[in-house]
Amino acid sequence: MKRIVLHVGMHKTGSTAIQASLAGYRDGVFEYAPLPPAVEADRQRAYNHSFLINTAFDRGHKRAGKLLKFGVAASDFDRVQAQCRDALEACLRASEAEVLILSAETITGFDPDSTRELGALLRQYASDIQVCAYVRDPFGYVKSATQEWIKWGYTGDHLHPLSYRNNFVHIEDVFGADCVSYRLYRREKLLNGDVVADFGSWIGLKKEPAHRLEANVTLSTDAVMCIYALNSHPMFSSGSGLLRNAWRELLDVHRRLFPGRFEIPARLVAREVDVWDLAWMEARLGQSLQLPPYSEKDMDCTGLRDWLGRTTPEMLTTIRGELTGRGANVPEDASLVELLFQLYLECIRSFSDLQLDYRKFSADRYLERYPDVRQAGLYPFGHYVLHGHDEGRDGS
Known part of the structure; x- marks a missing residue:
C-alpha cells in the first residue's frame, strides 16, 4: 500500500x-x-x-x-x-x-x-x-x-x-x-x-461509484418542532432494534406529513460563532465563510426552546388526522405531545407486525398480573415491549 x-x-x-x-x-x-x-x-x-x-x-x-x-x-x-x-x-x-x-x-x-x-x-x-x-x-x-x-x-x-x-x-x-x-x-x-x-x-478515483445513496434527508421546521415536543415526553428506549426502526418510521411519517426544509433564526446561530475560530478555518480554505443576515422575525427569538415551542393548531389537526386514518381511537382532549406519543406507539405496532399492539394492551391488568413491574415503577407497555413480550408475559 x-x-x-x-x-x-x-x-x-x-x-x-x-x-x-x-x-x-x-x-x-x-x-x-x-x-x-x-x-x-x-x-x-x-x-x-x-x-x-x-x-x-x-x-x-x-x-x-x-x-x-x-x-x-x-x-x-x-x-x-x-x-x-x-x-x-x-x-x-x-x-x-x-x-x-x-x-x-x-x-x-x-x-x-x-x-x-x-x-x-x-x-x-x-x-x-x-x-x-x-x-x-x-x-x-x-x-x-x-x-x-x-x-x-x-x-x-x-x-x-x-x-x-x-x-x-x-x-x-x-x-x-x-x-x-x-x-x-x-x-x-x-x-x-x-x-x-x-x-x-x-x-483521483478512476471511475464513478457503481451506486449512489442520498442520505439524511432533512425534516421541515414543523416536523422538527413535533419531534422536539415529543422528546420532552417520558419515553421508553434501549438497545432494541425494533424501537430504533419504529423511531425511524416515525421520522419518515413526519417527513411525509410536514414537507419542507428546516430553518432556525440566524441570530441563534450567530451566538455559537467565534470570529477567531472562523478566521482560523478561512485561512485554511483560502476563502470566506458565510453568515446570513438577521431578519425581523429573528429579533424576538430568545432561544431554541422558544423557537421550537411555537407549535400551531394545524400540527395537532394533522397528527390527529394521521391517527384517525390508521384506525386509532383518538382521545378528544389529547394534547399535541400525547398525540405524538400515540403515533410513536402506532409505529411500534406496525413495525412489529401487530405483535406489540398497544390498542389491545391493558396496563391495569399487566400491573395486576406482574407486581414486579409495578414495584419497579416501570411504564407497563414499555416494559412489555422491551422485556415482557420476549419473556412470554401476557399483555392482553
Whole structure:
C-alpha cells in the first residue's frame, strides 16, 4: 500500500452519501476499506467506518453510549474494542490496493491521544497519508447538526456547538498541516452539485461509484418542532432494534406529513460563532465563510426552546388526522405531545407486525398480573415491549 486517504467529514457534509456510495469500490488503484461492522447489529451501516474506528481508539470508553444502545454490556467493552482494533489492522495488512480509503467523521471528535494512536497504526502500513475534510458554512452546519440532535432525542435550549479549530487542530498536529486538505461544502461549489462525484474527483478515483445513496434527508421546521415536543415526553428506549426502526418510521411519517426544509433564526446561530475560530478555518480554505443576515422575525427569538415551542393548531389537526386514518381511537382532549406519543406507539405496532399492539394492551391488568413491574415503577407497555413480550408475559 502506497497511500491512505483518510476522509474525516466533517459532520453534516455528505459523509454518509460518500461512504455508502463507495462501499465495495475497487478500480485497480483505489479500494474502499472493507471493514466489518463493529457489532453485528450495525451491519447495515458498516460502510461508515466511524463506529469501528471510534470503538477501537476510544480511550477509557468515553464514547461508549452507542455500544450500550446496541446491547453490549460494559463488561464486554474491552473485548469489543480489541476486536475492532484487530479488524482494522487485519484490513490494513491484507489490502493489496495502492490507495486505501478510510472514512470516519468521528475522528474530528477524538482527543489528541486517540488521534496519535490512530496515526501511529496507519503509518505502519503507509507513509503517505492524505487527510480530506469538507467544511460547511457556520449557519448550515449548526442548523443541520442541531436538527440531527433533535431527531435522536435532544431537549435542551442550546444549538449544536461549532469549533473548526477543535475539530481539526489535533488532526493537523498528528498528520501534519500539509497533509490535511480542506474543501468547502456548498452545493454550487461541488462538482455537478454532487458530493460523491466531487470527492471522487478530489482524490483521483478512476471511475464513478457503481451506486449512489442520498442520505439524511432533512425534516421541515414543523416536523422538527413535533419531534422536539415529543422528546420532552417520558419515553421508553434501549438497545432494541425494533424501537430504533419504529423511531425511524416515525421520522419518515413526519417527513411525509410536514414537507419542507428546516430553518432556525440566524441570530441563534450567530451566538455559537467565534470570529477567531472562523478566521482560523478561512485561512485554511483560502476563502470566506458565510453568515446570513438577521431578519425581523429573528429579533424576538430568545432561544431554541422558544423557537421550537411555537407549535400551531394545524400540527395537532394533522397528527390527529394521521391517527384517525390508521384506525386509532383518538382521545378528544389529547394534547399535541400525547398525540405524538400515540403515533410513536402506532409505529411500534406496525413495525412489529401487530405483535406489540398497544390498542389491545391493558396496563391495569399487566400491573395486576406482574407486581414486579409495578414495584419497579416501570411504564407497563414499555416494559412489555422491551422485556415482557420476549419473556412470554401476557399483555392482553
